[in-house]
Every structure is written in C-alpha cells, then in structure tokens.
Amino acid sequence: MSHACQYCKKEIRDRDELVTASKWLSIRPYHYRCYELAVQEIETIGNNEKPLNNLPNTIISVVMMIVAVYFLSTGALGSVGDLLGVLSLYPITMRLISYFRYERSLPAFMENKR
Ligand SMILES: [Zn+2]
Known part of the structure; x- marks a missing residue:
C-alpha cells in the first residue's frame, strides 16, 4: 500500500520522510519537507494539525x-x-492509527530516493 503526500500528491516512500499530522479525528500523511511548508501555510490560515509520529508525541x-x-x-x-480516562485515550488512539495505517506499511529507510 502506498500513501500520497497531502501537499505535493507524490508517493511517500519510507518512514524517514513521513510525517503524519492529525487534526481531531483525521490523520493526513506528508513528506517531512512538505509538512514544514504546509505548516507555514497552515499558520496563516489558522489551522493546526499536529505531527503524530515524532518522539515527543509518542511519549505524551x-x-x-x-x-x-x-x-x-x-x-x-x-x-x-471516567471522562478524563476516556479523553486521555485519544492521543494513544491517534498514535496507533497513525502507526497501523501509515507507518507500518513503509520501510524504515530507503536509500537513493531522489
Ligand atoms: Zn510531499
């Protein structure tokens, strides 16, 4: 299964260049570089997607x-x-969806991509 970057529409080839970003219950994949460009545009239009597949988010x-x-x-x-408990499950749920839906199907690192 391949995933297309939401910003440039090209295929994402490995986890090294993958950034999964979430806003509420949606998760969208980007290239690392494209995400940085997208964030700059997102900031101007007031959207706030948060990257999921990085170490700080995994720890949180x-x-x-x-x-x-x-x-x-x-x-x-x-x-x-109980309510706090259910709400606290949200980050790990999104983290796991990101992993199973996007990260698991990609190789960790592919050489000579460009
Ligand atoms: Zn891209």
Whole structure:
C-alpha cells in the first residue's frame, strides 16, 4: 500500500520522510519537507494539525495512556475520572492509527530516493 503526500500528491516512500499530522479525528500523511511548508501555510490560515509520529508525541501518548488506565481502573473522581480516562485515550488512539495505517506499511529507510 502506498500513501500520497497531502501537499505535493507524490508517493511517500519510507518512514524517514513521513510525517503524519492529525487534526481531531483525521490523520493526513506528508513528506517531512512538505509538512514544514504546509505548516507555514497552515499558520496563516489558522489551522493546526499536529505531527503524530515524532518522539515527543509518542511519549505524551504513553503518559496519557497511563493516566487513562489509572482513572478507568481505580474509579478515582467518579464519573469525572471516567471522562478524563476516556479523553486521555485519544492521543494513544491517534498514535496507533497513525502507526497501523501509515507507518507500518513503509520501510524504515530507503536509500537513493531522489
Ligand atoms: Zn510531499
């Protein structure tokens, strides 16, 4: 399965050049360079897609998942805790969708791309 960059419409060939960006429940793939260009345009039109497949987001996702497990398994704060727990599952859910939908099907690094 191949993925086309949302910015230049060309194929993304490996994970090294892939950036997956999310806004709410949608995830869109970009080339690394195209994402930087897209972000500059996004800033001018006030959209805010956040990159998913980087280390800081992965760490945040794991921490939020631990928070979610805590609230959902302990009953802390009652129904408010349940709500916080469900909301805390959102980052890890998006991170996993990004992985299974885009990253898993691409090689980690392909030489001589250009
Ligand atoms: Zn591109």
